[in-house]
């Protein structure tokens with residue numbers, strides 16, 4: 001970060017990325033950019049993190065993204081959720097989602113305590129020399145001149161700082177100043193009901209799962225949370241004022257049907273209004289929106305923060321590769337193309353679940369819950385809901401990948417499954433993302449790509465920030481020549497059923513499969529990938545600049 005004082009005494013800062021808003025999505029994005037060696041100035045107008053109850057659920061995808069951002073297992077507390085239940089006063093338990101199990105190395109669903117995660121993510125930023133955090137400072141104005149973002153920041157007493165950045169990312173929440181300044185209106189709808197959120201401690205007979213009591217008179221989700229907490233959410237009825245309902249007596253009255261509410265400790269309360277909205281575009285020129293600044297969803301699918309973390313993972317490597325001169329600026333267009341349709345699908349899912357949780361009236365409740373009770377009797381329909389098949393998969397319709405019709409095994413435009421592997425460099429089993437590190441990966445499944453690819457092409461690939469791997473079955477004999485490194489599979493996440501021996505995949509740093517095919521296509525695939533991440537294959541090795549700060553390597557990756 002270059003800081004110079006002009007003769008007007010207004011400090012000036014130059015950076016690659018100006019990140020506005022350091023909530024969980026901003027902090028995760030700053031960590032990812034820090035790991036990629038990018039210079040970041042991250043600001044937040046608040047001087048401390050927000051302590052009120054907010055997001056509570058993370059799924060396996062979100063946990064995998066946090067893993068990519070450098071969060072290790074056990075660094076913040078999570079509670080695995082075995083199931084989500086839906087109950088009605090009339091029909092009893094009428095639906096259930098089975099959320100037990102591990103997907104891609106992580107629990108399918110957990111609850112967590114947002115302030116703890118935010119603190120952890122902020123602490124982690126200290127390790128990145130390129131990331132500067134300034135709190136208590138606000139974005140006042142900004143303009144995009146086509147080459148740079150020129151921004152004016154202001155602290156609480158009116159001191160100004162001028163910033164010149166190559167890109168601006170707004171992770172500044174639902175009321176995003178960045179989004180409003182760009183004129184990227186929120187589309188969608190808001191719900192008129194207020195919801196009271198209560199975090200409680202010392203609750204007798206706590207539950208170990210998530211339970212929606214879908215009473216049309218007062219829908220009330222309840223769930224287990226870390227630290228011995230239980231959370232309840234109560235829809236407020238017309239005429240109930242938030243101030244009145246947040247009073248301890250009112251909260252204890254609301255909790256009385258569930259527990260001995262006089263004995264519990266009320267930790268925090270908050271009142272929120274839910275929204276289902278998305279910006280009409282997630283980027284404009286050199287500016288990007290992520291998290292609640294780009295989309296907000298009702299909480300009924302537990303996907304609000306997850307969607308924001310998907311944004312962070314998708315955007316971080318693209319910004320890194322572009323600012324480091326390793327990829328054409330056009331790759332940034334794919335952020336909106338890839339992320340917006342999926343964010344919309346998640347909002348649609350949350351609205352559909354919202355119609356189940358908070359039916360408008362008794363008639364609607366009878367119809368919806370009654371129909372769902374009947375559908376449970378049909379095994380296929382029941383499985384659709386129970387096995388979370390209603391959750392839209394993170395599959396891109398369009399974007400930075402290419403599919404070869406008829407020869408798909410892994411499906412380009414989806415995330416590479418994660419498994420446990422043992423790297424040839426030794427050490428114990430590691431999750432494959434940790435072994436692959438932060439770079440592009442070309443993976444030969446059971447095949448030695450060093451024998452199939454011209455040496456100069458492999459050199460270009462390495463210079464562009466790519467690595468070459470052989471993912472082999474346990475104890476499979478192989479002779480590899482550098483630069484190919486070996487990963488020995490310790491489970492069946494990929495080989496042999498998901499992907500056959502002799503298959504090749506090129507995987508982006510965010511673990512999205514760029515291309516896949518038989519080993520006979522490896523050279524064609526690599527040449528095409530290099531067109532994307534290298535402006536000119538022949539001169540690539542000579543002209544690419546190195547990152548401003550070293551890319552953080554995984555300890556176990558060679």
Ligand SMILES: O=C(O)CCc1cccc(O)c1
Nearest residue numbers: 056057210221299300301302
């Ligand atoms: O209501 C909330 O705040 C989240 C509820 C939730 C948690 C986990 C899974 C899910 O489908 C909903």
